[in-house]
Amino acid sequence: MDEKTMVNDILAGVKADLTAYQTAISEAENMNLRQTFQQIRNNDESFQYELFKIAQNKGYYKPAQKATVMEIDTVKNELNNG
Numbered sequence: 001m002d003e004k005t006m007v008n009d010i011l012a013g014v015k016a017d018l019t020a021y022q023t024a025i026s027e028a029e030n031m032n033l034r035q036t037f038q039q040i041r042n043n044d045e046s047f048q049y050e051l052f053k054i055a056q057n058k059g060y061y062k063p064a065q066k067a068t069v070m071e072i073d074t075v076k077n078e079l080n081n082g
Contacts, residue, residue: 004060007051014048 021041028034055061067075 004055004058007055007058007060011048011051011055014044014051017044018048 018041021037021044025034025037025041028037052061056063
């Protein structure tokens with residue numbers, strides 16, 4: 001397995017973990033448990049961002065095309081009026 005594949009696999013795994021942590025946080029009744037999940041999530045988000053920057057620098061990640069001002073305004077209006 002090449003490095004690019006491994007990095008992308010790790011990023012996909014961390015993304016799935018972040019989704020699971022968010023669900024656990026929103027459903028946790030115990031405040032200590034909730035805070036623990038939040039800390040783990042925060043650490044994973046930091047790790048994910050650092051790995052993303054490495055992947056981007058190595059050319060493993062190609063970002064989506066940037067949204068136009070008109071597209072951004074459309075989304076803002078939909079969210080504000082929704």
